[in-house]
Amino acid sequence: MPVRIEEARLSGFEMRYVKFGRGKRIMVILPGLSIHSVVDSADMVANAYKVFDNDFSVYVFDRRLRLPEKYLIEDMARDTARVMESLGLSDVCLFGASHGGMMAQCIACEKPRLVSRLALGSTCVRIEAGHYKIVENWVRLAERGDGEALYLNFGSLLYPPESFSGQREALAKAGREVTEDLFKRFVALAGSTKGFDILSRVDKIKCPVLFLGASDDAVLGKDSSDELIRAYQNRPAYNSGGVVGSPVRPVFQYHMYTGYGHAAFDTAPDYKDRLLKFFKEPFPAF
Numbered sequence: 001m002p003v004r005i006e007e008a009r010l011s012g013f014e015m016r017y018v019k020f021g022r023g024k025r026i027m028v029i030l031p032g033l034s035i036h037s038v039v040d041s042a043d044m045v046a047n048a049y050k051v052f053d054n055d056f057s058v059y060v061f062d063r064r065l066r067l068p069e070k071y072l073i074e075d076m077a078r079d080t081a082r083v084m085e086s087l088g089l090s091d092v093c094l095f096g097a098s099h100g101g102m103m104a105q106c107i108a109c110e111k112p113r114l115v116s117r118l119a120l121g122s123t124c125v126r127i128e129a130g131h132y133k134i135v136e137n138w139v140r141l142a143e144r145g146d147g148e149a150l151y152l153n154f155g156s157l158l159y160p161p162e163s164f165s166g167q168r169e170a171l172a173k174a175g176r177e178v179t180e181d182l183f184k185r186f187v188a189l190a191g192s193t194k195g196f197d198i199l200s201r202v203d204k205i206k207c208p209v210l211f212l213g214a215s216d217d218a219v220l221g222k223d224s225s226d227e228l229i230r231a232y233q234n235r236p237a238y239n240s241g242g243v244v245g246s247p248v249r250p251v252f253q254y255h256m257y258t259g260y261g262h263a264a265f266d267t268a269p270d271y272k273d274r275l276l277k278f279f280k281e282p283f284p285a286f
Helices: 038-048 073-086 099-110 129-144 147-158 161-175 180-191 199-204 221-233 271-280
Strands: 005-010 013-020 025-030 056-064 092-097 115-121 209-214 252-257
Touching: 005 038, 005 073, 013 038, 013 073, 025 099, 038 056, 056 073, 073 099, 092 099, 099 115, 099 199, 115 271, 129 147, 129 180, 129 221, 147 161, 199 221, 209 221, 209 271, 221 252
Parallel strands: 025 056, 025 092, 092 115, 115 209, 209 252
Antiparallel strands: 005 013, 013 056
16 A cells, blocks of 8 residues: 655644654654655655564655745754654654754753664765855856756765666656755755854763764765764763663764665665664663
8 A cells, every 4th residue: 555645734834744664662764865756766765674564663754845035054954853752753763864964963952751762874064165065056057947966976085996887877856856946955954064063061961872984975974974974972871761870871873885875775785674673682771
């Protein structure tokens, strides 16, 4: 049965999402930056994450339908958290990939009781000028309305060479189908990353964290992964549940892929298994 696209309507905005799986626990996926919405490929996403079906009910959230003129990562995170709360979700296992990983960190920071586990894929704790130059080029291509060039440049940086070569024609075709509204939406979403910086607030995230990075990440570079790893490794210890005793060191695990590129979340064959193991592993209360 095809996965149905749902729509949450809150005061001030609407947001599309899909749900699949039949497990008692809740997993939320925040996809990365894309030109066509991931939600429109709901069946493919559900198939990619079918290993979670028995243990989790999985929600995949899009960004809000109508974007404000200025819409930052922090704003997207707050809107998404509001939708999650409106659906009665709590103690979720939250996975954010790339752009979605930036949002996920903001949610875990501002709504700690909403998130029980945080998994981050190919993301960063801050966007530096060098990283944003890549995004600026995507924005220029979108503003010119050159969908084919945008898709090809996007794909060449996200995927390893062999994978990109095999998808080149499909990407070019998708680029020729980009509408004016999609170009405008992409420009707004891409621009939201400028100035993103959560480095000084990482200490507020107490839940267990898993980071899956890529040493050959051509979008953010390995230096960004190294900085994120240091930031989470250096989170201070805390007293669990207010109980007086030995401070607890926040759980942090990471794995760096090689040969799968920025989009390792799509290309690495064991990626979903690593996520599932982390979300099911018992950890001390925080």
